[in-house]
Amino acid sequence: MAAVLKGDPVYIMGRTARESRRLTVQAHAYEPATRRILERAGIQPGMRVLDIGSGAGDVAMLAAGMVGPTGAVVGIDRNATILELARKRVTQAGLDNVEFFASDMRDLPPLGPFDAVIGRLTLMYVADPVEAVRALLHHLKPGGVVAFAEFNLVGDSFATWPSLPLWGRMWNIFKRLPEGTGIELAMGWKLRATLAAAGLTDVRLSLESPLMPASNGMPAFILAEVIRSVLPLVVRCGIATEDEVDIDTLEERLQAEAVPAGAIIKLPELVGAWARAV
Numbered sequence: 001m002a003a004v005l006k007g008d009p010v011y012i013m014g015r016t017a018r019e020s021r022r023l024t025v026q027a028h029a030y031e032p033a034t035r036r037i038l039e040r041a042g043i044q045p046g047m048r049v050l051d052i053g054s055g056a057g058d059v060a061m062l063a064a065g066m067v068g069p070t071g072a073v074v075g076i077d078r079n080a081t082i083l084e085l086a087r088k089r090v091t092q093a094g095l096d097n098v099e100f101f102a103s104d105m106r107d108l109p110p111l112g113p114f115d116a117v118i119g120r121l122t123l124m125y126v127a128d129p130v131e132a133v134r135a136l137l138h139h140l141k142p143g144g145v146v147a148f149a150e151f152n153l154v155g156d157s158f159a160t161w162p163s164l165p166l167w168g169r170m171w172n173i174f175k176r177l178p179e180g181t182g183i184e185l186a187m188g189w190k191l192r193a194t195l196a197a198a199g200l201t202d203v204r205l206s207l208e209s210p211l212m213p214a215s216n217g218m219p220a221f222i223l224a225e226v227i228r229s230v231l232p233l234v235v236r237c238g239i240a241t242e243d244e245v246d247i248d249t250l251e252e253r254l255q256a257e258a259v260p261a262g263a264i265i266k267l268p269e270l271v272g273a274w275a276r277a278v
């Protein structure tokens with residue numbers, strides 16, 4: 001099985017324990033929005049669901065709760081290491097209707113057919129998302145549910161009130177990552193066209209941004225850890241120097257700026273798109 005198909009960008013985020021923790025904190029922030037997308041898409045008890053790019057397993061576990069004991073979830077990810085964490089978390093949660101396989105989403109073994117194919121924050125990492133969705137549709141029953149959720153990491157998708165200079169500088173660093181570095185920053189905006197080009201009709205859309213006070217600590221942790229993950233690339237591309245970022249004190253400085261200001265943070269927009277296969 002091909003681990004990485006030709007022309008794929010490199011997965012730029014790191015694969016450290018810290019990043020795994022960032023994924024689970026981030027997943028917590030986006031859990032309500034993701035649940036609403038899956039509900040509106042039609043995920044129901046008894047369904048057999050394929051979750052692509054499962055990472056630490058958060059979406060697979062959410063879906064497992066929704067399909068219940070009469071349903072099942074199969075999660076796949078091309079990173080076998082993070083799946084070990086996902087399996088551990090599933091066991092800790094006492095779920096016995098979820099299993100994970102290491103595989104590329106475009107080259108899956110015959111694990112289906114499935115009632116639904118879902119995925120969050122994963123099409124943004126493949127070179128050709130249309131080709132990926134087309135390949136996934138082969139694993140779906142006729143009339144099956146397709147539901148994806150992806151970030152907008154462009155424009156004012158992320159914001160603070162009041163405006164906070166350090167937070168603004170860090171968001172701008174992320175936004176200036178050049179094309180071709182392994183992440184489609186506008187994947188949320190492109191989701192509808194991607195699903196339509198893969199042959200799906202009547203694609204429904206939603207958009208949500210978690211809004212929270214900086215005082216709960218989650219936004220500063222997420223922003224600092226995202227910057228940490230991409231820092232080597234940021235430095236290589238000449239966007240900022242290590243001294244300018246000072247990564248080991250960044251989370252603390254973000255908090256020191258935001259909390260006394262009573263700031264509210266709007267985390268990046270998550271676009272949901274869903275449809276039924278013909």
Ligand SMILES: C[S@@+](CC[C@H](N)C(=O)[O-])C[C@H]1O[C@@H](n2cnc3c(N)ncnc32)[C@H](O)[C@@H]1O
Pocket residue numbers: 011023027052053054055056057058059076077078079082103104105106119120121122125126
């Ligand atoms: C940002 S994480 C998202 C994890 C999870 N879906 C969530 O929302 O918490 C993206 C995941 O997609 C996986 N991924 C990227 N490209 C993939 C591919 N072509 N096939 C399978 N998994 C892939 C990465 O290994 C990573 O674990």
